[in-house]
Amino acid sequence: MPMSPRLPLLSHLIENRDGAVxxxxxxxxxxxxxxxxxxxxxxxxxxxxxxxxxxxxxxxxxxxxxxxxxxxxxxxxxxxxxxxxxxxxxxxxxxxxxxxxxxxxxxxxxxxxxxxxxxxxxxxxxxxxxxxxxxxxLPGVKQLEIALVLDVSSSMIEENRFTPMQTAVAGFLQAFSSNSSLVDKTKISIVPFSSRVNFGLANTGWLKSYNGAAAVPKRWTDPQSVYSSSYKLSYWIDGVTPVMATTKNYYWMGCIEPRADVEVRDEGAIGDYGMSDASPDTAAFVPMDANPKSGTSFCPPPVTPLTGDFAYLKKAVANLTSEGSTRLDAGVVAGWYTLSPKWQGVWGDQSSPAPVSDSVHKVMVFMTDGEMNTKYNPNDKFDWICSQTQSSACNTFATSAMLTACTAIKKSGIEIYTLSYSADADVVNIRNCATNTAHFFTASPATIKTVYETIAAAIRGDTLRLTQ
Structure with missing residues (x-):
């Protein structure tokens, strides 16, 4: 049978694949x-x-x-x-x-x-x-609680750092008192410290007798019977805490021994309350006079607890005095006392310190011009925290305790700014106490006002921020 003419055509199309490709x-x-x-x-x-x-x-x-x-x-x-x-x-x-x-x-x-x-x-x-x-x-409703912890040791006045610090802190207060959206939502405490901290005679109910000393020493209640006529009696701005003063020295009444010192003396180590924020109801305090070697001239003016009375705060800063050595640990822990919710109502204001919440911003601003300066010679002025370490190693021991407190404070939700106000300050450990390196500052008498302005701006700015 002859082949169909269509088959060769089909065969050709099958063989030619270029078009298909x-x-x-x-x-x-x-x-x-x-x-x-x-x-x-x-x-x-x-x-x-x-x-x-x-x-x-x-x-x-x-x-x-x-x-x-x-x-x-x-x-x-x-x-x-x-x-x-x-x-x-x-x-x-x-x-x-x-x-x-x-x-x-x-x-x-x-x-x-x-x-x-x-x-x-x-x-x-x-x-x-x-x-x-x-x-x-929302900044208009966020409550601010700020503790200004201020080193008022004798080096502050001796090195001409004291007055610039007072000016800088007054400017910090002004930054909040002049802000209409924040002034009614801001409370600030002033916590002066040197080798001790002072609770003032309004809070003697927090004290206990110890080591043969009364809970409220006679030196506090009748200072003129203890000091000579060369000392002048006056009072802190609270109207109840006395000071006996000469032209060179101030002897304030109302200082306590740090809890850590009492625990080391009693137990040989820092115990449960030494670096904690426990209230006086949990662990009473010991008056400074119970330690006969504490150095009664090493007592600073009283702590001013959280308040929104900016006129009172400015007056407190203006009336600060400088004396004593430097116990960084005592200052840090006392600042915590003014911010911890465990102390709510203890200072007198039933609403402060407020419970931790998203609507409350708690901040500590810690300033010092020095390093840890414990008194470890038992034949001179002596800090009980050095009872087990009667050498310069006691400073290392106390610094470690301070950092333990800093860590606990940060974990509790409190933001910490730290300020090193001298080339002689313990920069490393002051920085380590801060929330982070961005919260650490150095300053001199020429720059301290700017530094406090910067910190105030950071705190105010943090109330207006993105959260997501």
């Missing part, structure tokens, strides 16, 4: 091109999401800055929408309802948008949805 390549290239195009569209969407996050952060910070307690949702939304619409890129963005936390500590906002596609339109995908969430702390 081209078709296959084209068909395969289409999804590859779509994939590449989709990645470009998604990159554009990612970049738009980053820009939207930035715009929403600015909007929520602006709304947080203007927020007042109980502000209507519509008023908050108006500020947010104004910021978003001011950025022409996000005219199609949709902002959700502003969310204010139940304790008014935080404002949150969800924003969504769609980024038009270019290549993905080939697959009938017109846009890529994006969404962000932005949250900010």
């Amino acid at each position: 081209a078709i296959i390549v084209i068909l395969a290239a289409v999804p590859m091109l779509l994939a590449v195009g989709a990645s470009i569209d998604y990159i554009r969407a990612y970049n738009s999401r980053t820009e939207l996050q930035s715009a929403a952060d600015s909007a929520v910070l602006a709304a947080a800055a203007k927020y007042k307690s109980g502000m209507p949702e519509a008023t908050i939304a108006k500020t947010i929408n104004a910021f978003l619409s001011a950025n022409g890129k996000f005219e199609t963005a949709v902002a959700g309802k502003p969310e204010v936390a139940s304790d008014e500590s935080e404002l949150c906002l969800d924003v969504t948008d769609g980024v038009p596609t270019t290549f993905m339109k080939l697959a009938n995908i017109q846009s890529v949805p994006i969404g962000i969430r932005s949250c900010a702390a």
Whole structure:
């Protein structure tokens, strides 16, 4: 049978594959091109999401800055929408309802948008949805509790550092008292320390008799019977804590022996309360006079507990005096006493220190111009903390105790700024006490005012910040 004329044609088409390969390549290239195009569209969407996050952060910070307690949702939304619409890129963005936390500590906002596609339109995908969430702390309602722990040892006055420090701290107080959005929400304590700290005669109920000494020594209640007529009697601004003074020395009444010292004397080591924030109800204090070698001239003015009375605080700073050696551990722990919720109501203000919460920002600002200076010679002035280590090694022991307290304070939710005010200060350990290296500062009499201004600005700025 003769071959059909169609067979050679079919055979030729089968043998010639060039066209088929081209078709296959084209068909395969289409999804590859779509994939590449989709990645470009998604990159554009990612970049738009980053820009939207930035715009929403600015909007929520602006709304947080203007927020007042109980502000209507519509008023908050108006500020947010104004910021978003001011950025022409996000005219199609949709902002959700502003969310204010139940304790008014935080404002949150969800924003969504769609980024038009270019290549993905080939697959009938017109846009890529994006969404962000932005949250900010509300400064108008956040409560501030700040402890200013101040070294007032004798080196401060001897090296002409004392007056510049007073000026700097007064400026710090002014930074908060002049801020209308913070003044009613800020309480500050002043904690002067040298080799001891002073609770003042308003708080003698916290004391116990010890080592044959009365809980409230006669020297405190009748100082004129103890000191000669060359000493002048006057009182602290609380009206009850006396001081006997000459032109060179101040003998303040009301200082206590550090708990750590008493524990080392009694037990041979620092115990449960030495570096803790236990209240006087848990562990009573021992008056300084129970240690006959404590050096009664080494007592600073009394602690001023947390208060929003800025006139009183400024007066307290202006009336500080300088005397004594340097017990960094005593200062750190006393600052903690003024911030710890375990002391709520103990200082007299039933609302302070407040419980730890997202609506309360607790800060300690610790300043010293020195290093640990324990008295370890039992034949001279003597600190009981050195009972087991009667050498310069006692300074290392006390410094380690201080750092233990710093760690516990930070773990309790308190932020710590530290300030080294001299080239002779223990820079390494003062820095280690701080929350982090950004919370550590060095200063001189020429720069200390600027440093306190910087710390005040950081604390105020932290009340207006993004939280998400």
